[in-house]
Amino acid sequence: MASDAVTLIMNDHRIMEQLFERLEAAEGDLQVLLDECAARLTAHSHAEEQKVYPVLAELDEQARQDAHHGADEHHDAERLLHDLQRISPEGPDFFDRLENFIATVRRHVEHEETVLLPALRASLTLExxxxxxxxxxxxRAAELAVAGIRV
Incomplete structure (x- = not known):
């Protein structure tokens, strides 16, 4: 299994996509799925902000701005998710809020995968x-362990 930062980040993105599909299909306990999303999003965001974005910010001015923007997007997504966790899945605006949260994360993922991650790959050695x-x-593993998720 590849262990470079870009691959690990993209793997996390695919896990979130699977969770989103289950949420959108209302498959299973929505509150449990939201809790898993929150744990994974928090662990992913903190790991990126601590270990990846600082390196990205050193590449050039545009990458520095992109790293700051990425952290802002993480915070926006976390806020939307926390708001979503506080309302009932049976509530009238649950799925509208869910759609907004998922769209926010998907935009962030698209930007990372088309701009930020290719910049990292092009600028850094595999080592x-x-x-x-x-x-x-x-x-990431330490944060997930706190949430009771084993990796």
């Missing part, structure tokens, strides 16, 4: 990306 991947995974 450096693997070092970042190990650091990213360490933070």
């Amino acid at each position: 450096r990306l693997e070092e970042m991947g190990a650091a990213f995974q360490e933070v």
